[in-house]
Amino acid sequence: MSKSLLEQTPGETVACCSPLTREPLSADQAERIAPLVKAIADPVRLRLLSLVASHADGEACVCDLNDAFDLSQPTISHHLKLLHEAGLLDREKRGVWVYYRVDATALGDLAALLGGVTR
Numbered sequence: 001m002s003k004s005l006l007e008q009t010p011g012e013t014v015a016c017c018s019p020l021t022r023e024p025l026s027a028d029q030a031e032r033i034a035p036l037v038k039a040i041a042d043p044v045r046l047r048l049l050s051l052v053a054s055h056a057d058g059e060a061c062v063c064d065l066n067d068a069f070d071l072s073q074p075t076i077s078h079h080l081k082l083l084h085e086a087g088l089l090d091r092e093k094r095g096v097w098v099y100y101r102v103d104a105t106a107l108g109d110l111a112a113l114l115g116g117v118t119r
Contacts, residue, residue: 044069
């Protein structure tokens with residue numbers, strides 16, 4: 001049985017949508033996708049997403065990311081948490097560290113939603 005729109009994560013909602021150029025989003029779809037887009041609209045989170053994706057083996061912990069920012073470790077952890085909650089990052093706790101990995105499906109679905117734009 002498929003999930004209702006209200007039970008889907010933003011990433012799952014994006015996956016079921018046609019590209020923006022094919023048909024307009026419903027109000028419910030837009031409400032569910034907005035947190036995903038909002039998560040990457042912040043420059044720190046956008047950089048974090050890029051740093052994690054491009055890191056060795058495609059995963060990184062906060063300790064690997066701290067030096068790239070003039071921010072405290074708790075602030076970076078907060079941004080990573082928001083990216084995780086939006087469905088853009090997966091995470092795995094190993095001892096005292098949490099390792100983050102980009103959810104390629106969520107990024108691909110977001111790209112498909114925004115893709116297809118021609119001039």
